[in-house]
Amino acid sequence: MISAAEIKFVKSLSQKKYRDSSGLFVAEGEKLVSEALASSFKVENVYRKEEIGEDKMGRISSLSSPSPVLATIHIPEDLSDGKLPGKGLFLALDSIRDPGNLGTILRIADWFGIDAVYASADTVDVFNPKVVQATMGAIFRVKFHYADIPELCKNAVSMGGRVYGTFLDGENMYGEALDCGNNAPSVIVIGNEANGISARVASLVTERLYIPPYPQDIPGSESLNAAIATAITVAEFRRRRQD
C-alpha cells in the first residue's frame, strides 16, 4: 500500500528543491531499477504496478506512460574536491541545459570509459528525472561531480595535462598534430547548447579542435549538437590514446 502523503512525496521528487531536501531521486522502468539495485547506489523504496495499482503508479510517475516499476534512490554524497584524481580522460560540461543532452553525454561517457564527468553549477541537475531516464542506467556507473570548470582546467594544466574544446576556428581534429595526452590528465570541455564554451573557460582551453565538415570548406549547418560533438571527439580520443 501507498498513502496519499507518500504519493505526493514521490511525485514531488521531480522537483529539485524536494530532491535536495530529501536527498532522494527517482528512476523508472525495469532496466533502470534493476541497474540501480545492482549498483553502489542505495535504493530507498521500490514501487510496482502490481502492488500499488495502475492508477497510483500513474500518479507517482513523471513519465507520460508510467513504467511498471519506480524506485526512490539516495543521492550519493559528492566526495570530489573538484580536482582531477590523476591521469585519465575527463569531460567538463560548461553549462549543459538540456536534460536529454546530459543523459546522452553520460551514456557516451559510460560507453567510452570516461574517468569522470565534471559539470558547472549551472548545468541541469543530473538527478532530474528526464536526465536519469536518458542515461539508460549510465548514471549508476559514471563518476559525476559538480565543479568549478575554470579551476578544473587550471588543475589539469598544473598536472601537466591538456584542456581540449571544439571551436569553429580550431585545428582539424583528425590532423597528425593532435596530441591526445596519453599518461596525463586530458579534459574535454563541452559547451552550452546555444552559446558554446564560455569565454572564461575558452581562455583556458589549451588545444582548440574542430570537427571537419564535408566538404571541408563548406560547412553545411553551423554546428553539431553538443552531445554529437562529444561523441565524435571522445570516439576519436579513444581510437588514438594508448591507455
Add this chain to the structure above:
Amino acid sequence: MISAAEIKFVKSLSQKKYRDSSGLFVAEGEKLVSEALASSFKVENVYRKEEIGEDKMGRISSLSSPSPVLATIHIPEDLSDGKLPGKGLFLALDSIRDPGNLGTILRIADWFGIDAVYASADTVDVFNPKVVQATMGAIFRVKFHYADIPELCKNAVSMGGRVYGTFLDGENMYGEALDCGNNAPSVIVIGNEANGISARVASLVTERLYIPPYPQDIPGSESLNAAIATAITVAEFRRRRQD
C-alpha cells in the same frame, strides 16, 4: 491580420493528416524561417509576432514558448524512385521513431555531406514540427526520401556497393580491414531506437561493424543512442574515405 479559420488551419499542420491534405508544413524561429526563404523550398506564408500579436502567435505555434516568426512551407515532391543515384555516402533509416533523433541525424547528414538520406515508411514523418525544429535548418539542405530499405540495400549491392550496419557482434570499426567503399555507393543503415536494425534489413547488411567501447572487453552501457552511433560512424567514414 489572421482569421480564426487560418489560426486553426496553421495549428492543424502539427498533425500529419492535415500536412498530407494541404501539402504544407511549419517551421518556427528566425533561423529556420530565413533558411527556408533562402532554400529551394517554396514558402507559402510568413507570420510575425509584431504583425499578428503575441496571443495569436501563441495559438498557431506548436512550441511551448512561441517564436517571433513562423512560416508555412510547401512539402516538396519526392522525386526519388527509391534507387541510389550512383556512388556516394548514404544513410538508410530503418524505423527511426523519435523526432529529436531524426532531426539530429539530418543535422549530422548536413555537416558530413551525406549524399541522400532514405527512410523506411514507418520512420517518423520528417515534416513533423519537432523534427523540423531539431534539424536546425538541415531539413532545407539534406536530400531526404522515403524508400523501401531492403530494396535500397539490394540496389547498392547490385551497383557494386556495400551496406554497413552497427551490431554488438560486428567487427571493430577502427580495424584496418574496414573498406569504406570509395567510388561506390555506400549505405550506412541506422536501426530503430529500441530494437536496432530489423532482421530483414540485417540480412542484407554486407559489413557488420561495431563501435568499440572502452575498455574494449567491458562495454559499459548496452548500446549507444541511434543518433550518436550515426555520428561516430559517419565521422569515421568521412575521415577514411578519399572522395
